[in-house]
Amino acid sequence: MARPRYRGVILDLDGCVYVDGSPTEGAIEALRRLKSLKVKLLYVTNNPELTSEDCVQRLKSIGIDCDASEFLTVGEAIARYIYSRSGPSKVLIIAGPGVEEYCRRLGHRVLDLNEWEEADYVIVGFDREINYEKLTAGLRALLKGAVFLGTNPDAVHPGKNGPEPGSGAFIAPFKCMTGRDPIIVGKPSRIIMDIALERLGLSSREVLIIGDRIDTDVKAGKSIGSDTALVLTGITREEDLPKIPPELKPTYVFKNLYELVEKLYP
Amino acid sequence: MARPRYRGVILDLDGCVYVDGSPTEGAIEALRRLKSLKVKLLYVTNNPELTSEDCVQRLKSIGIDCDASEFLTVGEAIARYIYSRSGPSKVLIIAGPGVEEYCRRLGHRVLDLNEWEEADYVIVGFDREINYEKLTAGLRALLKGAVFLGTNPDAVHPGKNGPEPGSGAFIAPFKCMTGRDPIIVGKPSRIIMDIALERLGLSSREVLIIGDRIDTDVKAGKSIGSDTALVLTGITREEDLPKIPPELKPTYVFKNLYELVEKLYP
Structure with a gap:
């Protein structure tokens, strides 16, 4: 069965796109491919210290092309x-x-x-x-x-x-x-997710929510009824997977963003 | 029936002996009478800012005679x-x-x-x-x-x-x-109360625990099985009395320290 090709993705930053100021494995290529396929991207972060402009600087400094309009901070x-x-x-x-x-x-x-x-x-x-x-x-x-x-x-x-x-x-x-x-208001609340959907101009069925935390990112995705993808580049480890309660099981688990794009946007 | 004359009393400071830097009504006379009857006094406070020497200064400044050995701070x-x-x-x-x-x-x-x-x-x-x-x-x-x-x-x-x-x-x-x-360690824990009893050299039956708070002073007294007296010069008001749960009812309720001494040490 063909997997759906979500028209938009909502991504977490820390632990998903970068860790300790370095891009996660394959993240640069993965994000480039999503852009080339015209998938709408929105980075959503719970970090109350940052503005979208701060986020742009962080991503550009590690080689990821982006624009302030692609960020929603808490x-x-x-x-x-x-x-x-x-x-x-x-x-x-x-x-x-x-x-x-x-x-x-x-x-x-x-x-x-x-x-x-x-x-x-x-x-x-x-x-x-x-x-x-x-x-x-x-x-x-x-x-x-x-x-x-x-x-x-x-x-x-x-x-x-x-x-x-x-x-x-x-x-x-x-x-x-x-x-x-x-x-x-921030993840896992649906308040920030509803603002994110509105920003993307997409329905919850059309987007994939991607992050490294079950209790924050996956829970936020479930709060709006979207499909969710857990990446193992941040806080959640392979050995944590069996401990995830059934109601918080993500739709997909991928090693990193690169594998996600490879599988969902071949 | 004659009321027991406790050989020692353990008192709270703020709301019991003073409020906003002024002695509570009749406190100076009450404490003087207890001393003249050779009742052992120990002031016990949860205030982590103070030393016993600080407490002495506070009480002396409002006309209450005391010595550093009469205080136990948290x-x-x-x-x-x-x-x-x-x-x-x-x-x-x-x-x-x-x-x-x-x-x-x-x-x-x-x-x-x-x-x-x-x-x-x-x-x-x-x-x-x-x-x-x-x-x-x-x-x-x-x-x-x-x-x-x-x-x-x-x-x-x-x-x-x-x-x-x-x-x-x-x-x-x-x-x-x-x-x-x-x-x-502080009130309502029995840890501080056991140290207080040891300092006084008295058993829990021989002392009365006096304070203005149910959840702190009265509860602390009950934790060591002592009789307790609530004074209404601090946080607890007359209208709060019916709301006290049965297991925390104090042995006595007095308007202030003066009434306490008048009734228990006539």
Whole structure:
């Protein structure tokens, strides 16, 4: 039986396209082939530090041709989600600089910490600049009724020198202090995936969701009913495959992006 | 029936003896009377910022006579607990300066963040100097097998200008990142209460545990089987009393320390 040739693919970046600043095996050739076949590409990342322009720089520096319009970061997704809910809003940000940049671009007012009382939204995620004043301002804004948004729930992520705190670790104190759960916008939430589909102008049946994490990428793909492909170049290893719960089994498993393209776009 | 005259009392500080830097109503007279009756006093606090000497200064500044030997802080309790488990140890501290001070006094080695690999213990609690580097070092030390200690579980505590993050909010990211629960040393844990009894040289039947919090002070008293007294000068209000679960009902409820002494030591 012929395998479907998806008209678009939504890809993760870290662990899928690159690892530690180097392209994964065959990624450059694979992405070039997809482009030559006019498959629509959208890179979707939960990294709240980056803008699309930052992503372009990263990929170009490792030899992958791309354009800012091919990226959707969690920062942009959050800024758009807030806009779609409430128009221009007042936001208190306890997350990386990418979130702040997109909130400004979309016309939201980024509050100083001492303006917490005005916050419509508190956005929390990975934040290298976390401190006590942010914990206090965020707590008070949430208690006053601001909407609680989280970038993504990952507790830990692999770093160059060992494990690093993930966005979930920054969200945890606010959950503890308020007893509330955030609305997660990044993967595995369908919020960012719906924005991604809209950006591509394709339906969920027409796209393949590709990534290296079951709990993030594959789960996000399943949330919108798309087919999913797991690549083994990142966090998930061959020996992890038997442990994947049935409801999160990906449609395909490939060694890397090159094998994916070889099999699905021969 | 005559009420027992406890030979010792273990008191909380904030919300019980003082609020916002002022003595609670009648506290000075109440404490003076207890001393004149030779009742043994021990102030026990979960505040990881303070040393006993800091506490003496605070109480003296509001007119309460006291001596450093009458205080047990969570910092001292943690340092003693570690010593009793493993002798002089290597500790990574993500908590207030009181903890560090006592760890040094008891001969533990207080590690720099970049020495996380050597940690026998990671101690977490309220920390005004929390930052990303501490989250990362603590995470890695715990993953390498260090024992996880928490000062106390309170998520929030009332501050002068509004609610502030409690120790629980600082513990939360490490629970999230490691999936582990800390050993809590401060109230309501019986670890600090057992150290308190030993310090007083009294049995649990001979002491009364006094405080303003059900989930901390009363629970701590119950953990060692002592009688407990709730005073309404702090966080618990008269209208909260019906909501107290049966297993946490205090032995007595008093408006303040003055009423307590009037009724129990007439």
